[in-house]
Amino acid sequence: MPSPTPEPPAELSSLAQLPLFKRLLARLLGGGLSRLRAQHVASWLQGQADGFRSGHGAGVEYGYNEGRLDGLEEGRQVLLIRDTRPQEHRAPGVDDNLFDDWRLPLTAELKKRIKADVARLLPAQAQPSAAQWKMIFSDTPSTAVIAGAGAGKSTSLVLRILLLTHYLGFELDAMTVVTFTRESRKDFMAKLVEVMGLWGHVLSPREAREVVRTFHSRILPMVRSLPGFGQLQAFENLSERGLFADEGADSNPFDLRINDAQRQQLNACYHRLHSDNPRFREVLVPLYKQALQLRELDQDHPDVRKRMAVTELASKRDEELCDTLEDLWFRAGAWPIPGIEPDREVIEINGSPFHCHGYIPELEAWVVLGFDPRENPQISRPGAKLTVRAEWAVKRTLFQAFCRKPLIWLESYESAKCVLSSLAGDATAGPGFDYKVKGELASAPLLDCFVMAAGFIENLGLDVSAAVARMSFAQDDPDRFFFEALSLFWKALEAHLLAQSPPIMTYNRMFSLFGENTPENQALLSDELLRPLSHLMIDEFQDVSPQIVSWLRASLREIRRRGPAMQVGRAARHSSLLCVGDDWQSIYGWRGSSPKYFMEFSKQFPSPGTTRVMLSDNYRSHQHIIDAAEHIVRAAPAIAGKKAKASGEPKALWPVNVLDRDDAGLAKRLEEHYRRGESILMLFRKSSDKSLINEYISSVVNVDSSLPAEQRRLRQLTYHSAKGLQADVVFLLGDCLHLTRSPYKNQVYRMAGLGDDGDAEAYDNAQKDEILRLAYVGITRAVKHCYWYLDGPEAQAGNGPKASDRIAGDKAYFADLRVKP
The missing domain is CATH 3.40.50 (Rossmann fold)
Known part of the structure; x- marks a missing residue:
C-alpha cells in the first residue's frame, strides 16, 4: 500500500513555524517587496510546499501501481487461488427418473440392414411409414406413441420386438407386451408368431403367451410368490366349475358381470356380517326403505295427467280392489307376511281416499300389494270395466305422483319373499333388494352395487374405507348409509376371501400390494419375476387406471434400484417403456380409467430421454369418415x-x-x-x-x-x-x-x-x-x-x-x- 505523504523540507515550511524575530523580519521585507510588486514570499513558499506534496503523491501512486502489477504477475507464475464457491448453500438434486440414462445401440448401418430385411420379407402393404420407423427405432428409455384409429400399430409393435430380440439379442423373458383383453392378446400372439417365423425364429404358442400378457396375468404370479400365497386365486377368476388358476387372468377387465361362484362368496360374507355387526344392520334399514319405496313420478307426466281424471272413480272402487289383490296374494301363499302388520291405512290422493295393505314398523313404511306378473292379466272384478291389472296401474300412477308418505310397493310374490327374508334377518341369499346409487343409470342388487362402487374407488388408486371416510353427503341422503355399509362390507369381504382355502384376493388388492405406497413388497420379489417388466410395451395405454400406473411406476423404480446386478450375463439390460395409445379413444372413465396418464406421459413417467411419435396415417377409413369423427371429438x-x-x-x-x-x-x-x-x-x-x-x-x-x-x-x-x-x-x-x-x-x-x-x-x-x-x-x-x-x-x-x-x-x-x- 502507498505510504502517507511526507512533510516538505524545513526551508519550505510555512512562516508560522519560524522564530518570532525572523517572522517579523520576513513580514517587513515581504511587505516591502509586495508593495513594490516584486514578490510575495509567503505565497511562494506555500506554492512550493503544495507542489512538493502533489508531485510526491503522484510519484508514489505511479510507483505503487507499477510495483503492484509486477508483483501480481510474479505471483501468478507461482499460484492463483480463485474462490468460485456459490454464495448460498445448496443441497444435491434428486434423480426421480424411473430409468437409467442409456440408449439402444442403433447404428445407421444396423437401421439400413433392418429396413432392407423388412422390405424383402414383408408384403408391400405391411411396409412401415416414416413415423412407424421412428417408433420401431426409438432408442430412448421411454417412448409415447400417439396412434389414431386404423394407424397400423400392431405391426409396428411386432417389429419393435423383432428389433430387440433378433437384431440386438435381447432375451424374450426380459420383455412384456400388454394388451387389455383376451381377444386382442390372441390376435397379437398370432401376428408375433407369424412375423418371427419369417426371420427364422420358431416361436411356440407357449413362448408367445409368456411375452404377450394382460396386466392381470403379470400381477398374479407376483402375489403367489409371497409366503402363504402360493395357491392364491383371483376373485375375478372364480367360476361355477370351481377355482381355476390363470385361465381368467386374460378376461376383459371392464366386464362387471358377477357369476354364481363369486356371488356365493359375497352372500356368505354378507350373512356373517349381518349376523355379527349391529351397525351394519342399522345402516341397511334406510337402504331397504329407499330401495323398496315407490319411485316418484312428475305430476306433469303424460300418464299422470291422463289418470288424474279418474281419481274419484278409482277411489270409490279402491277397497274392492284391495280385497281382490289380497285374495290373489293369499291364494299364492304370499300373504300375510310376517313382519308386515295388516293395516288398511287411508291415504288421501287429491282429496280422495285410497288404502294401503300393511305397515312395516322396522322401516316405518306403508305397504301396498301389487299385481303379480304371473297372474292372468285378464282377471277382472265382477261388473268392472277394467281388468284388475289396469285398475292397479291407475292406482300406482296416482300414488307415484301424489303420495309423499314412505311407501313400499310390492310388485310380485317373489319380491315379497325377499323382503320377508331381509326382515327376518335371513341373509344367506344376500340382501334380496336392488339399490340405485346416485349417478348410476339403473338399480342393481345391493351387493353388485358394492362391487361396482368399490371397483371404481380402487381403480383410482384409493382405499375404500379411507375414501369413504373422506366423503360427505346430505343428512337425509340414503347414499350416506350406502357408503358406510360398503366400507364395513368391503373390509369384511377382504378378510373373508383371504380366510378361504386356497385364499382369494381381488386383482385391485393385488395391484395395491405392489404399488407405490408399499415399495417394501416390491423388494420381496425375485429378479425372475421383475425381469419381464424390464422392457414394457403397452397397447391401449389411454385406458390405464391410476391403480395400474402406480404399480407400473413402483415396478420400474424397483428394477432401476436393483441396478446391473439384476441383469448380469444378459444382453437385455436397464429398462424401457413404450406406450401406444390414442386419448381420443379413452372410453372407460366410468370404470376409473383416465387419459391423463397418456396425455401427461413425460410427467407421469419421468425419464432422462423420451421419444414422442405421432402416427397420423389411417389405413382403415377414407377421409370423410376420419374428418367427421374428428369434428365430433x-x-x-x-x-x-x-x-x-x-x-x-x-x-x-x-x-x-x-x-x-x-x-x-x-x-x-x-x-x-x-x-x-x-x-x-x-x-x-x-x-x-x-x-x-x-x-x-x-x-x-x-x-x-x-x-x-x-x-x-x-x-x-x-x-x-x-x-x-x-x-x-x-x-x-x-x-x-x-x-x-x-x-x-x-x-x-x-x-x-x-x-x-x-x-x-x-x-x-x-x-x-x-x-x-x-x-x-x-x-x-x-x-x-x-x-x-x-x-x-x-x-x-x-x-x-x-x-x-x-x-x-x-x-x-x-x-x-x-x-x-
Missing part, C-alpha cells in the same frame, strides 16, 4: 397436433349419414349391404335396442349365424365392445349421452387428483368429454359407410349434453338427413 381436451389422414389405396368418399330413428329403414339398408358381400357392424348404446332391431333384421341374422365363424359378416355389439374392430359398413343406433350426475364419483375423482383444480364436478365433466370420444370410436370403425340413427327429441332422456350436438350439417363429411322440426 375435437371439442374434448386432447394431445396437441393431432390430425389423421387417409393412407393406402385411394378410396371413394362417402359422408357419415345422420338419420332419424327408423328401424324398418335401417333393416332395408343393412340387407342391401349384406347382399353386396360387405362386412357389417351394428353398434348400439342400450341392450334393449339390440332386441328391437333384431325383429327387423332377423332374416340376415339367421343367414349369417348359420355360416362358419370365419365367414360371418354381421356383428352386433355395444359401442364400447367394438373398439379395435372394423367393418365395411357401420350402423350406429342411438346417441352418446351424459344423463346423470354422480356426487360420489365427483368426490373420489378429486381425491385421486383427477380433473382441474377447484372443479367440484370433475368426474361429470370428464364424462361430457367421454361421450364425444365414444362417438369417435363408433364412427371410426367404418371402412366405407357409416349410418347414424338418432332418436327424436321426444325420446331423449333429459336435456344433458350429447355427441350429436357436434354434427355439422354444412360440412361435406356429414349428410344430415333428419327431418327438421
Whole structure:
C-alpha cells in the first residue's frame, strides 16, 4: 500500500513555524517587496510546499501501481487461488427418473440392414411409414406413441420386438407386451408368431403367451410368490366349475358381470356380517326403505295427467280392489307376511281416499300389494270395466305422483319373499333388494352395487374405507348409509376371501400390494419375476387406471434400484417403456380409467430421454369418415397436433349419414349391404335396442349365424365392445349421452387428483368429454359407410349434453338427413 505523504523540507515550511524575530523580519521585507510588486514570499513558499506534496503523491501512486502489477504477475507464475464457491448453500438434486440414462445401440448401418430385411420379407402393404420407423427405432428409455384409429400399430409393435430380440439379442423373458383383453392378446400372439417365423425364429404358442400378457396375468404370479400365497386365486377368476388358476387372468377387465361362484362368496360374507355387526344392520334399514319405496313420478307426466281424471272413480272402487289383490296374494301363499302388520291405512290422493295393505314398523313404511306378473292379466272384478291389472296401474300412477308418505310397493310374490327374508334377518341369499346409487343409470342388487362402487374407488388408486371416510353427503341422503355399509362390507369381504382355502384376493388388492405406497413388497420379489417388466410395451395405454400406473411406476423404480446386478450375463439390460395409445379413444372413465396418464406421459413417467411419435396415417377409413369423427371429438381436451389422414389405396368418399330413428329403414339398408358381400357392424348404446332391431333384421341374422365363424359378416355389439374392430359398413343406433350426475364419483375423482383444480364436478365433466370420444370410436370403425340413427327429441332422456350436438350439417363429411322440426 502507498505510504502517507511526507512533510516538505524545513526551508519550505510555512512562516508560522519560524522564530518570532525572523517572522517579523520576513513580514517587513515581504511587505516591502509586495508593495513594490516584486514578490510575495509567503505565497511562494506555500506554492512550493503544495507542489512538493502533489508531485510526491503522484510519484508514489505511479510507483505503487507499477510495483503492484509486477508483483501480481510474479505471483501468478507461482499460484492463483480463485474462490468460485456459490454464495448460498445448496443441497444435491434428486434423480426421480424411473430409468437409467442409456440408449439402444442403433447404428445407421444396423437401421439400413433392418429396413432392407423388412422390405424383402414383408408384403408391400405391411411396409412401415416414416413415423412407424421412428417408433420401431426409438432408442430412448421411454417412448409415447400417439396412434389414431386404423394407424397400423400392431405391426409396428411386432417389429419393435423383432428389433430387440433378433437384431440386438435381447432375451424374450426380459420383455412384456400388454394388451387389455383376451381377444386382442390372441390376435397379437398370432401376428408375433407369424412375423418371427419369417426371420427364422420358431416361436411356440407357449413362448408367445409368456411375452404377450394382460396386466392381470403379470400381477398374479407376483402375489403367489409371497409366503402363504402360493395357491392364491383371483376373485375375478372364480367360476361355477370351481377355482381355476390363470385361465381368467386374460378376461376383459371392464366386464362387471358377477357369476354364481363369486356371488356365493359375497352372500356368505354378507350373512356373517349381518349376523355379527349391529351397525351394519342399522345402516341397511334406510337402504331397504329407499330401495323398496315407490319411485316418484312428475305430476306433469303424460300418464299422470291422463289418470288424474279418474281419481274419484278409482277411489270409490279402491277397497274392492284391495280385497281382490289380497285374495290373489293369499291364494299364492304370499300373504300375510310376517313382519308386515295388516293395516288398511287411508291415504288421501287429491282429496280422495285410497288404502294401503300393511305397515312395516322396522322401516316405518306403508305397504301396498301389487299385481303379480304371473297372474292372468285378464282377471277382472265382477261388473268392472277394467281388468284388475289396469285398475292397479291407475292406482300406482296416482300414488307415484301424489303420495309423499314412505311407501313400499310390492310388485310380485317373489319380491315379497325377499323382503320377508331381509326382515327376518335371513341373509344367506344376500340382501334380496336392488339399490340405485346416485349417478348410476339403473338399480342393481345391493351387493353388485358394492362391487361396482368399490371397483371404481380402487381403480383410482384409493382405499375404500379411507375414501369413504373422506366423503360427505346430505343428512337425509340414503347414499350416506350406502357408503358406510360398503366400507364395513368391503373390509369384511377382504378378510373373508383371504380366510378361504386356497385364499382369494381381488386383482385391485393385488395391484395395491405392489404399488407405490408399499415399495417394501416390491423388494420381496425375485429378479425372475421383475425381469419381464424390464422392457414394457403397452397397447391401449389411454385406458390405464391410476391403480395400474402406480404399480407400473413402483415396478420400474424397483428394477432401476436393483441396478446391473439384476441383469448380469444378459444382453437385455436397464429398462424401457413404450406406450401406444390414442386419448381420443379413452372410453372407460366410468370404470376409473383416465387419459391423463397418456396425455401427461413425460410427467407421469419421468425419464432422462423420451421419444414422442405421432402416427397420423389411417389405413382403415377414407377421409370423410376420419374428418367427421374428428369434428365430433375435437371439442374434448386432447394431445396437441393431432390430425389423421387417409393412407393406402385411394378410396371413394362417402359422408357419415345422420338419420332419424327408423328401424324398418335401417333393416332395408343393412340387407342391401349384406347382399353386396360387405362386412357389417351394428353398434348400439342400450341392450334393449339390440332386441328391437333384431325383429327387423332377423332374416340376415339367421343367414349369417348359420355360416362358419370365419365367414360371418354381421356383428352386433355395444359401442364400447367394438373398439379395435372394423367393418365395411357401420350402423350406429342411438346417441352418446351424459344423463346423470354422480356426487360420489365427483368426490373420489378429486381425491385421486383427477380433473382441474377447484372443479367440484370433475368426474361429470370428464364424462361430457367421454361421450364425444365414444362417438369417435363408433364412427371410426367404418371402412366405407357409416349410418347414424338418432332418436327424436321426444325420446331423449333429459336435456344433458350429447355427441350429436357436434354434427355439422354444412360440412361435406356429414349428410344430415333428419327431418327438421
